[in-house]
Amino acid sequence: MARDYTMSFRKSDLRKPEVVEKALEGPVEIVVDVQTSLVLLPLQRHENTEQIRRLTQTYLATIAALGHDDVSPLILGDVGFIADWPPDERAAFAVGFGEALAESLRTNDPAPALGYVRIMGTRRPSIERPSTPWDPEEHNALLPERVRAAAPPRR
Amino acid sequence: MIAFERINARNLHLLDSFESTPDPPHWVNEVEEIAYGPGAAAAMLDDEVVGWLIYDDEDLIGVAIHRPESATRHAELLHIVCVRYAERNKHRGRALLERLLPHVRAHSDFDYVVWLVHPDNSPMNTVSANVTDDPPQVDRRGNLLYVWP
Numbered sequence: 001m002a003r004d005y006t007m008s009f010r011k012s013d014l015r016k017p018e019v020v021e022k023a024l025e026g027p028v029e030i031v032v033d034v035q036t037s038l039v040l041l042p043l044q045r046h047e048n049t050e051q052i053r054r055l056t057q058t059y060l061a062t063i064a065a066l067g068h069d070d071v072s073p074l075i076l077g078d079v080g081f082i083a084d085w086p087p088d089e090r091a092a093f094a095v096g097f098g099e100a101l102a103e104s105l106r107t108n109d110p111a112p113a114l115g116y117v118r119i120m121g122t123r124r125p126s127i128e129r130p131s132t133p134w135d136p137e138e139h140n141a142l143l144p145e146r147v148r149a150a151a152p153p154r155r
Numbered sequence: 156m157i158a159f160e161r162i163n164a165r166n167l168h169l170l171d172s173f174e175s176t177p178d179p180p181h182w183v184n185e186v187e188e189i190a191y192g193p194g195a196a197a198a199m200l201d202d203e204v205v206g207w208l209i210y211d212d213e214d215l216i217g218v219a220i221h222r223p224e225s226a227t228r229h230a231e232l233l234h235i236v237c238v239r240y241a242e243r244n245k246h247r248g249r250a251l252l253e254r255l256l257p258h259v260r261a262h263s264d265f266d267y268v269v270w271l272v273h274p275d276n277s278p279m280n281t282v283s284a285n286v287t288d289d290p291p292q293v294d295r296r297g298n299l300l301y302v303w304p
Binding site for chain 2: 089092093095096097098099100102103111112113114115116118119120121122123124127129130131132134135136138139140142143144146147148149150
């Protein structure tokens with residue numbers, strides 16, 4: 001398996017400023033002995049990877065739940081809100097989750113998948129604006145005649 | 156230059172960067188809450204709801220959501236146009252609407268675009284009046300109804 005380290009250092013090099021500088025650019029390998037190495041990398045990068053790993057677990061739980069009618073929200077964890085969604089919407093959610101997660105993996109940034117989950121969790125049956133609701137009967141009557149007489153949809 | 160990118164699973168999270176208006180009037184709060192949450196979610200799940208991220212050059216400045224007008228289904232309802240708080244009052248509302256309206260029509264099944272504006276939303280009422288030929292109609296709540304073209 002290919003290893004993607006910026007550089008490799010020995011344990012005795014750890015006091016050299018260069019080690020930290022290189023580690024900030026990307027992971028560096030610290031060779032302890034013939035059989036053991038450590039990895040030095042920015043904490044944020046490590047935390048991002050861990051968060052994406054957890055999101056991947058959630059994604060796999062989502063996929064596994066697709067074939068079941070009755071799924072516990074507990075099994076779905078952070079996406080438990082889809083447990084009572086119609087099957088087609090659950091499937092659409094899973095497709096989008098996969099795309100967002102792929103973007104997170106590509107960039108090593110959990111934001112796309114986290115944002116997708118958060119925003120999809122706000123879904124509700126109506127997106128009507130309470131102060132300016134569209135009332136078909138009232139508002140269609142107010143529309144100019146050319147609109148009310150418009151031809152059916154172009155496509 | 157105003158440009159649009161359709162909301163999708165890979166860019167949906169960008170809405171998380173949108174700041175809420177401090178101490179907003181209730182009608183602004185409603186728009187922001189829907190635009191940054193359930194409206195965007197609907198654009199992902201409902202084939203008839205379409206959402207766009209709005210850019211000015213490279214800057215992400217807002218979001219728009221539209222859907223067919225219900226009942227007669229002879230027009231597209233521009234349901235939400237929300238410019239993020241930090242990007243308001245930059246005198247580009249008219250340019251934005253002049254770009255957005257044909258864009259919405261081109262991505263709908265209808266020849267007309269209609270939208271409702273709260274009476275206290277002076278900036279949107281001003282630019283709406285500037286880009287439409289018909290005077291707005293006022294509904295029983297006092298909201299103004301615009302039609303384009």
